[in-house]
Amino acid sequence: MIYLDYAATTPVRKEIVDTYTKLLENYYGNSDSLHEIGRKSSKLMEQSRAMIAQLLHVGAEEILFTSCASESNNYAIKGAALHYQNRGKHIISTCAEHSSIHNSLEQLKNEFGFEITYLPINKNGIVALSDLKKALRKDTVLVSMMLVNNETGAINPIQECAEYVHKNSRAIFHMDAVQGLGKIDIPIKEVDMATFSAHKIYGLKGSAILYKAQNIELLPIISGGQQEFGLRAGTSNTPCNIVFAKTLRLALEEQKSAYEHVSKLNAYLRKEIEKIPNMVINSPNNASPFILNFSDLKIGSEVMLNALNAKGFAVSAQSTCSSKSKAISHVLLAMGLGEIRATHAVRISLSHLTTQEEIDLFIHTLKEIHDDYQTR
């Protein structure tokens, strides 16, 4: 099988598996226990937190360990909105967010009386500062915007949006940076909170972090013990949290070379796909090169995915988290690309592991499938 679905998840690096296995064996102590075995675990976990903070250029007390980016997003959205609700009950986000943001916002609206403004995206898949300016109000408590879109790779202008929000309101700015980490530079200094996941950067599933600037307060969503500064109770997943630092370090060390490698493959793919009749590229030209979205106007997403799968290729249509819901991309629709493109979309996502040979085979197979369906 040729794997071209790295935005859904990545294989774990061998070095990470090795370190994690050793940690599981040797650092089983509860990091809150006062004895030597517990303290040993706690010490390494705090060293990991400090190293993550250093790599991201923030403070160690600003890093919270969570179980997945969906959890980090839930914490950021619900934790901040509920804590600051006395300031106002208006939240701004975008219509292209991951379901963990969208559904958290819908819950706040339906169960807690918040008002949500979803900013539109333009034909390049990003929000316009002018729309944010119009939407920002005195009672806006939170703005949440993704850095890189998981379907198209479109990169939002986080810096200018966060700057505007901070200059003109007291609202907190959260960024879902899951598809940006280890791929492009992260404007972490511009935002108050940011979400990252380990399994998108060749780390473990069930492992993520939330960056939260020190001056930001959250309502604890999981109540109980004192773990994670009293914000997220439950015995720490120490081995997982410890190995996050190594996962991040390796991803950042390889970022530049991975970006260059993937950019070349992406440019080649675009050129070759566009040569095939009835095929159109949906990702904007300046998107993250790690994601390429296209549509075969004659073959629906599901049929194409199954045909590719049968020939040994793993790709996605929309976000994997929406793969079991209706096969239409709300992101492509919001970009104004129309229903056909939105129901015929395929997402390829690339990696430093992707080879030119794999891409050539993919193009060849795509043409084969295309020709096969043309003659039916």
Ligand code: PLP
């Ligand atoms: N945010 C974005 C942009 C994503 O692409 C994903 C996963 O696909 C998530 C959040 C959720 O990540 P996790 O699987 O770690 O919950």
